[in-house]
Amino acid sequence: MTRLESKGQSEVIGLMVIVVILILMGMFYLGFSNIADSKSSVGERRGLEAENALKAVMKLDLEDYGANVEDLVVNCGNGDCSGLESALIDVYSVVLRPGESYKFSAYIDGVKIYEFGECNLGLVSSYPFPKNGLFYEVKFKLCG
Amino acid sequence: MKKGQVHVTETILVVFIVLIILIIGVVGYYRFSFEKNKSLEGELSERAATIMLAKAINLDELACGDGDCVDAGKFLPFRRVLGEDFGRFRSIFGRKKIVFRQIYPVLDENVFDVECDTAKYIQIDYPNNCGKWTVYEFNPENEYGSKISTIVSLYYPEFDKYVVGRLEIDHYDTIRK
Numbered sequence: 225m226t227r228l229e230s231k232g233q234s235e236v237i238g239l240m241v242i243v244v245i246l247i248l249m250g251m252f253y254l255g256f257s258n259i260a261d262s263k264s265s266v267g268e269r270r271g272l273e274a275e276n277a278l279k280a281v282m283k284l285d286l287e288d289y290g291a292n293v294e295d296l297v298v299n300c301g302n303g304d305c306s307g308l309e310s311a312l313i314d315v316y317s318v319v320l321r322p323g324e325s326y327k328f329s330a331y332i333d334g335v336k337i338y339e340f341g342e343c344n345l346g347l348v349s350s351y352p353f354p355k356n357g358l359f360y361e362v363k364f365k366l367c368g
Numbered sequence: 369m370k371k372g373q374v375h376v377t378e379t380i381l382v383v384f385i386v387l388i389i390l391i392i393g394v395v396g397y398y399r400f401s402f403e404k405n406k407s408l409e410g411e412l413s414e415r416a417a418t419i420m421l422a423k424a425i426n427l428d429e430l431a432c433g434d435g436d437c438v439d440a441g442k443f444l445p446f447r448r449v450l451g452e453d454f455g456r457f458r459s460i461f462g463r464k465k466i467v468f469r470q471i472y473p474v475l476d477e478n479v480f481d482v483e484c485d486t487a488k489y490i491q492i493d494y495p496n497n498c499g500k501w502t503v504y505e506f507n508p509e510n511e512y513g514s515k516i517s518t519i520v521s522l523y524y525p526e527f528d529k530y531v532v533g534r535l536e537i538d539h540y541d542t543i544r545k
Contacts, residue, residue, distance in 0.1 A: 233375075237382050244386060248393035252400070265411075265418045272422060272518050279436060280521035283530040284472065292530070318472045319519060319532050 270366070274347040277326070278364035281315055282351050288314075297330045297362060298355050300338045309340055324368035331361040343367035414514065417464065417539035421518050424466055424535060430503070437521035437530065438468060443501045444489060450504060458506055465513065465538035466504040470522060472532040475499050495524060513538035 282293050289296065289307055293315075296308040312328055320326065327341035346367035353360050425431065425438060429446050432439045450457050469480075475496060482488070484498035491497055507513070515538050522533035 233379065237379065237386075241382070241386050241389075244390060248390075248397070251393075251397050265415050268418050269421065269516060269518065272418075276425075276519040276521075280519050280530075280532045283437060283521045283523075284532055285530050287473070315472055315532070318474055 271347050274364065274366040275349040277316075277319060277366060278349045278351050278362065281319065282353075282362065284315065286311055286315075294353055294355065294360075297338075297360055300330060301332050301358070301360070305338050308338065312340055320366075321368075324366065326367065327363075327365040329363045329365075331363070333359050334361075341365075410514075413539050414516065416462065417514075417516050417537045420461065420464065420466075420537055420539075421516060421535060423460075424537070425518075425520055432523050437523045438533065438535070439525060440468070440495070440501070440522050441525040443468070443484070443503055444486060446503055457504060461504050461506065463506055463508075463511070463540045464504065465502065465507065465536075467536045467538075468501045468503065468520070468522065469499060469534045469536065470495065470531050471519075471534050494526075507538075507540055511540040513540045515539075 285292055286296075289311055291299075291307075293308070293311060296311055299305075300308045308330075316326055316328075325341065325343045325346075327339065327343040327346075329336055329340075330338040343365045344367065346365045348363055348365045351362045351364070353362075426435060429449065430438050430442050479497060480499040482498040482500070484495070484501045488494055488498040515536055517534050517536040520533045520535045522531045523529070524531070
């Protein structure tokens with residue numbers, strides 16, 4: 225065999241080694257690429273939590289206040305928001321997880337009549353209800 | 369002749385080294401791939417449980433008529449139906465544990481982990497005498513699970529009363545049914 229032919233064989237084998245290494249690297253990359261992202265499940269649960277945290281509380285029968293939260297919002301629309309505020313503090317301090325904050329706002333026909341809580345970036349849910357010929361809406365923002 | 373032998377030996381050595389690299393690469397890939405699949409199974413199980421959170425609240429067998437709450441009066445009948453047709457519910461829920469708890473008004477801490485059943489239900493201080501309803505449980509291999517939960521509105525038709533509850537789902541990493 226001439227020197228040129230043996231050099232050619234070495235080059236082919238070297239090229240083969242590089243191709244094999246590249247294929248292996250490609251397989252490792254595919255193996256490590258993320259298919260299911262668990263963060264999307266957390267996001268979905270947070271959305272569900274925000275919606276249910278409002279719905280469940282709006283239906284809640286408050287024996288200590290002799291009314292439910294809907295009635296307290298209507299009272300607030302008539303000028304007395306103290307009952308609503310203490311009810312919100314009582315209930316959400318138990319219902320929400322430690323570290324979670326919220327903002328509760330009430331509207332009559334689109335005009336804001338009440339706001340309570342500190343929360344800037346979060347998931348918002350809404351609960352509209354008609355009462356006494358007026359359109360009430362409550363918005364709840366869940367942060368943390 | 370000797371030069372030829374040297375060339376052949378070199379070639380064999382190179383091929384042998386390439387084979388070793390290949391074998392190490394394949395073994396390493398399958399080892400990491402196996403670990404990745406295990407964590408993927410856990411993620412998928414969590415995703416399925418998240419979907420189950422929304423599904424369980426809206427099941428006809430458990431939901432209130434208007435669909436905006438869970439009817440606690442249906443828990444006992446549901447357990448009875450579950451006992452009679454477990455296979456059907458196992459195909460819906462899979463390997464999970466589904467528990468409803470009342471969180472507001474706050475119950476006495478002594479009853480927080482007390483399971484509600486027929487005996488507790490017929491007592492005069494129900495629902496303040498028990499803290500949780502386990503409506504479904506299937507974990508034949510006693511695996512450790514992860515818990516997810518969400519807030520629900522619980523309705524007691526016996527007292528025409530709404531309370532705030534929590535739906536907890538323990539899901540087990542294996543997504544086999």
